[in-house]
Amino acid sequence: MCGELRAPDAGRRVTLAGWANARRDHGGLVFIDLRDHTGIVQLVVRPEHDPVAHDVRNEFVLQAEGEVVARATEAVNPNLSTGEVEVHVDTLRILSRSTPLPFQLDEENVDENLRLRYRWLDMRTPRMQRNLRLSHTAVTAIRRTMDDLGFVDVWTPSMTKGTPEGARDFLVPVRLQPGRFFALAQSPQLFKQLCMVGEIDRYYQIATCWRDEDLRADRQFEFRQLDLEMAFVEREDVLDVLERCVAASFEAVGREPPPVPFPRLQYADVMRRYGSDKPDLRFGLEIEDATEVTRASQFGVFANAPVVRYLVAPRAFSRADLARLEEIAKEWGAKGLAYLVNDGGEIRSPIAKFLSEQELAALAGEPGTTTLFAAADEATVARVLGGLRTHLGRELELADSDAQAFAWTLDFPLFERHEESEGWTFVHHPFTAPLPGDEHRIESDPASVVGQHYDLIWNGWELGSGSIRIHRADMQQAVFRVMGMGEEEQRAKFGFLLDALEMGAPPHGGFALGLDRFLAQLAGEPDIRQVIAFPKVASGSDPLTGAPTPMPDSVLRELGIASVAEPSEPQP
Numbered sequence: 001m002c003g004e005l006r007a008p009d010a011g012r013r014v015t016l017a018g019w020a021n022a023r024r025d026h027g028g029l030v031f032i033d034l035r036d037h038t039g040i041v042q043l044v045v046r047p048e049h050d051p052v053a054h055d056v057r058n059e060f061v062l063q064a065e066g067e068v069v070a071r072a073t074e075a076v077n078p079n080l081s082t083g084e085v086e087v088h089v090d091t092l093r094i095l096s097r098s099t100p101l102p103f104q105l106d107e108e109n110v111d112e113n114l115r116l117r118y119r120w121l122d123m124r125t126p127r128m129q130r131n132l133r134l135s136h137t138a139v140t141a142i143r144r145t146m147d148d149l150g151f152v153d154v155w156t157p158s159m160t161k162g163t164p165e166g167a168r169d170f171l172v173p174v175r176l177q178p179g180r181f182f183a184l185a186q187s188p189q190l191f192k193q194l195c196m197v198g199e200i201d202r203y204y205q206i207a208t209c210w211r212d213e214d215l216r217a218d219r220q221f222e223f224r225q226l227d228l229e230m231a232f233v234e235r236e237d238v239l240d241v242l243e244r245c246v247a248a249s250f251e252a253v254g255r256e257p258p259p260v261p262f263p264r265l266q267y268a269d270v271m272r273r274y275g276s277d278k279p280d281l282r283f284g285l286e287i288e289d290a291t292e293v294t295r296a297s298q299f300g301v302f303a304n305a306p307v308v309r310y311l312v313a314p315r316a317f318s319r320a321d322l323a324r325l326e327e328i329a330k331e332w333g334a335k336g337l338a339y340l341v342n343d344g345g346e347i348r349s350p351i352a353k354f355l356s357e358q359e360l361a362a363l364a365g366e367p368g369t370t371t372l373f374a375a376a377d378e379a380t381v382a383r384v385l386g387g388l389r390t391h392l393g394r395e396l397e398l399a400d401s402d403a404q405a406f407a408w409t410l411d412f413p414l415f416e417r418h419e420e421s422e423g424w425t426f427v428h429h430p431f432t433a434p435l436p437g438d439e440h441r442i443e444s445d446p447a448s449v450v451g452q453h454y455d456l457i458w459n460g461w462e463l464g465s466g467s468i469r470i471h472r473a474d475m476q477q478a479v480f481r482v483m484g485m486g487e488e489e490q491r492a493k494f495g496f497l498l499d500a501l502e503m504g505a506p507p508h509g510g511f512a513l514g515l516d517r518f519l520a521q522l523a524g525e526p527d528i529r530q531v532i533a534f535p536k537v538a539s540g541s542d543p544l545t546g547a548p549t550p551m552p553d554s555v556l557r558e559l560g561i562a563s564v565a566e567p568s569e570p571q572p
């Protein structure tokens with residue numbers, strides 16, 4: 001390979017193939033930097049033998065035969081791993097030509113749409129080569145670990161009945177049954193549970209999942225999960241498998257694995273301390289409670305709020321900073337943002353005059369800090385301060401960029417209030433089992449039931465979720481009832497699951513690791529598009545193919561559907 005030749009190879013005859021990275025034409029001699037994914041080597045071509053050398057342009061595909069020759073000491077290039085040698089070519093062939101490129105491969109800050117429109121060029125850059133090859137290495141290590149642990153790779157259908165993972169489904173019309181639709185699997189959830197009933201006691205799959213959600217740094221319409229399920233296990237058994245996969249991936253890419261076991265955090269505790277179930281634990285900035293201190297406050301906003309909490313940011317913010325932070329707090333549901341700035345010992349704050357000596361003493365931070373308050377119901381306070389904490393972590397660069405903070409969040413509530421109706425909905429999905437001892441309160445006191453659900457977090461990203469599942473039909477039906485689902489609806493939607501749970505379902509649990517998120521973090525990339533070969537952009541379009549595209553009426557008719565939307569302009 002081009003990048004592999006070294007001084008001891010001098011004298012060898014070689015045949016190399018690759019891309020012309022650069023060409024310097026000196027008339028009587030032409031120097032070509034030939035590149036493949038292992039690196040670059042310099043070719044020296046005599047155009048009197050190989051006149052095609054004059055035609056070569058960047059990114060032409062070449063084949064060269066010749067001899068490896070040691071370079072004279074003054075000609076050694078210390079910046080190239082092959083810099084001690086060059087190849088004196090006696091046969092040069094142009095295998096393929098290239099038009100001038102829309103961007104240069106060594107150009108920085110190329111617009112991402114342009115990179116994706118010409119992804120095959122972008123893939124030739126060191127960044128994408130590294131990301132895709134590193135992903136392969138990590139995925140191979142994961143597969144090996146799963147195999148070593150006795151997991152069986154079982155393929156499950158993509159076209160199925162909706163799987164309730166809390167997102168919208170992508171639908172697939174069916175020509176043979178007009179008016180009926182498959183949903184693309186949001187996850188293999190029910191199939192993997194059915195594998196357990198089917199005596200495949202350790203299932204795994206690197207599964208593609210589809211969810212119709214807004215695209216973000218950590219979300220695409222379609223993404224991959226390391227999806228697994230195990231029978232006869234408890235929570236710790238599942239967590240152990242994931243910790244092994246993470247460690248194996250780190251080792252495979254030549255990095256020190258994070259220490260195991262990862263910290264296990266209680267949901268209620270992380271929500272109180274960090275205002276989020278996926279806190280970035282590479283920095284402190286914990287939420288403090290001021291409810292007691294402010295109970296009898298002269299400041300009505302504090303006295304009347306069910307909960308008052310605060311963060312002490314390590315910076316004496318200016319008014320302009322605080323106005324910006326207030327806007328952020330409002331986006332998270334705050335009405336305003338009360339603060340105390342300790343500017344070298346002097347307190348700057350419009351609310352200071354309402355606060356007692358004791359309140360000020362308890363709440364103002366050290367000089368050079370700002371105390372930021374949220375006063376509202378518990379959930380709003382967590383959202384606002386959690387949002388501010390994440391923002392400040394980024395803005396003030398509080399995280400130690402070398403640290404790797406993995407943790408498990410455990411013991412989530414099983415149910416939460418439905419946003420629109422007054423009823424209950426699931427926190428994870430409806431198949432999560434309650435903690436042993438909580439099952440009898442499923443219907444009598446849903447709010448108090450803790451689920452056996454766990455999330456894996458890494459540096460503030462949720463890498464995935466899982467749970468110990470319900471394996472009894474009567475308990476599954478009780479959960480459906482709490483969610484407002486009558487007998488008929490249960491049978492229509494989940495009859496097959498209830499039947500399976502009645503025919504010898506073992507206790508079981510599992511997990512799904514968002515593979516693209518994991519790989520992006522492993523590669524040190526800020527978003528998952530950088531580890532996906534052909535991703536879509538925020539508008540939901542694929543800049544490379546131009547999909548999605550409108551379909552002719554005749555095609556739609558055959559599928560038994562009609563589009564009521566005027567096709568929108570193609571999105572960039």
Ligand code: ASP
Nearest residue numbers: 187189465466510511512
């Ligand atoms: N099906 C869940 C998900 O995709 C993961 C699990 O519970 O195993 O998020």
